[in-house]
Every structure is written in structure tokens, then in C-alpha cells.
Amino acid sequence: MFLEAVVFSVLLLCVIFITRLYVVVKTGSKHKPGAKGPVAVLVVAGSGGHTTEILRLLESLSAAYTPRHYVIADTDRMSEEKIYAFESSKGQSQSQSQSQSQSQFTICRIPRSREVHQSWSSSVVSTLKALQHSLPLVFTLRPDMVLCNGPGTCVPLCAAGLLLGILGIKRVLIVYVESICRVHSLSLTGRILYPLSDYFFVQWSSLRDRYPKSIFLGRIV
Known part of the structure; x- marks a missing residue:
């Protein structure tokens, strides 16, 4: 009886969790964060081209997206330099335009989920380690x-x-x-987050045709 009760409890929790996840994902498009004030944005900066693209995207965002919390891998030094250079130029631009808002940003580090050429089996362990650091960071x-x-x-x-x-x-x-380099197929990360994201942008019409949930606005970075 005890074992049956435990199994039933676990199944019930799984059902509740999945139901709640479905509700959160499905109601996401109705959620408008920052509608009445600043938008605190957590910006994930990868290495190399990923960081360059995400910073180009941030150039087009208004000053309402403040503070900006950048998260980079603990082994990534180049992205940190690019972020400081970007925020420095952004601050100078705001000063020249006599903006009242102040540039606010932080840089946080978590373990990398997967190194280049890392085996898939070991990447499961490293992703769980990254999740262990991500939970307290995001909750804070x-x-x-x-x-x-x-x-x-x-x-x-x-x-x-x-x-x-x-x-x-x-x-x-x-x-x-x-x-922008994904023309005909999504990246592995894209395939994982496609059903979970509130807004999913692609930069090629061929991807828009294959993934109906996606939003195509042309090249945006």
C-alpha cells in the first residue's frame, strides 16, 4: 500500500507539473512584462558569433530594457570584453542625448552546458551542473x-x-x-526551446515555412 501511495503521489505531481507547464507556455503571449515600467532582461551571451549577434539585437532595444543581466559561460573571456565595450558605448550615447536613464547591467557566470566537440553523454552531466547554478541565479x-x-x-x-x-x-x-546562420534547420537549442518559448524569431523564410509558430521579420541582427 505504501509503495502504491508513493507511485500515485509521484504521478500526481508529474500531472500537476505538466499541466502547469502547459498553462504557463500557452498563456505566455498574453503576458506583457514591463508594460507599466522598465523591463529587467536576462541576456544569454554565447561565445563568438552568438555574442556579436545578441549585442546587435540589443542595439535596437529602447532604454526601457533595464537592468540588463548578462549571463556568460565561466570560461568565456571574449564575451565579457565585448559586453563592457557595448555598454560603454551605450552609456556614451545616452550621455550625448542627455537621457535621464542610467545604464544598468551586470555580468554573471555559470558553467558551460556543452563545450565544442563534447560528447553527448557527458554534456548531460554538464547541463545539469549548469542548471544547478542557473536556478539560484534566476530566482534571485x-x-x-x-x-x-x-x-x-x-x-x-x-x-x-x-x-x-x-x-x-x-x-x-x-x-x-x-x-542568422541557421537557414534550413533549427539548431539543437532552437529545437529544444521552440515549443517552450513565448516568441520564437527566425531570420529566413524557409524556417518560417517549416515552423509555423516562428516569427519571420527578415534579418534582425
Whole structure:
């Protein structure tokens, strides 16, 4: 009887969790974070081209997207330099325009989910380690939105953001922008986050035709 009760409890929790996840994902498009004020955005910066693309995207966002919490892999030094250079130029631009808003940003680090050429079996362990660091980070920052464009590091961060909504703590918008280099197929990260994201942008019409949920606005980075 005890074993049956445990199994029933686990199954019930799984049903509740899946139902809650469905509700959070399906109601995401109605959620408008920052409608009455600033939007705290968690920006996932991958290495190399991912960081370059995400910073180009941020150039077009208004000053309302403040503060900006950048998250990079703990082994990524180049992205940190690019972020500081970007924020420095952004601050100078605001100063020249005599803007009242102040540039606010932080840079946080978590373990990389998957290194280049890392085996899939070992990447499961490293992703769980990244998730272990992502949960307390996201629960502390409580952003309004997670903005990402493909690095594996964004998967545990998006999972942590979804968990905030599932637990009823805060609804976090998941915005995914597929890399410009993905013309005919989604990246692995894109395939994972496609059903979970609130807004999923692609930059080629061929992808829009294959993935009806996606949003195609042409090249945006």
C-alpha cells in the first residue's frame, strides 16, 4: 500500500507539473512584462558569433530594457570584453542625448552546458551542473524576460525562468532569436526551446515555412 501511495503521489505531481507547464507556455503571449515600467532582461551571451549577434539585437532595444543581466559561460573571456565595450558605448550615447536613464547591467557566470566537440553523454552531466547554478541565479534576479539566440547555456536558464512561472512566483517571458546562420534547420537549442518559448524569431523564410509558430521579420541582427 505504501509503495502504491508513493507511485500515485509521484504521478500526481508529474500531472500537476505538466499541466502547469502547459498553462504557463500557452498563456505566455498574453503576458506583457514591463508594460507599466522598465523591463529587467536576462541576456544569454554565447561565445563568438552568438555574442556579436545578441549585442546587435540589443542595439535596437529602447532604454526601457533595464537592468540588463548578462549571463556568460565561466570560461568565456571574449564575451565579457565585448559586453563592457557595448555598454560603454551605450552609456556614451545616452550621455550625448542627455537621457535621464542610467545604464544598468551586470555580468554573471555559470558553467558551460556543452563545450565544442563534447560528447553527448557527458554534456548531460554538464547541463545539469549548469542548471544547478542557473536556478539560484534566476530566482534571485527574477527577470521579466530571458533573451537568447542559440548557445547551449541558455537552455538551463530558460528552464529556470519557466520554473518561476510554474511555481507561480513570476511569469518570465522567453524570447528566442535563431542565429542568422541557421537557414534550413533549427539548431539543437532552437529545437529544444521552440515549443517552450513565448516568441520564437527566425531570420529566413524557409524556417518560417517549416515552423509555423516562428516569427519571420527578415534579418534582425
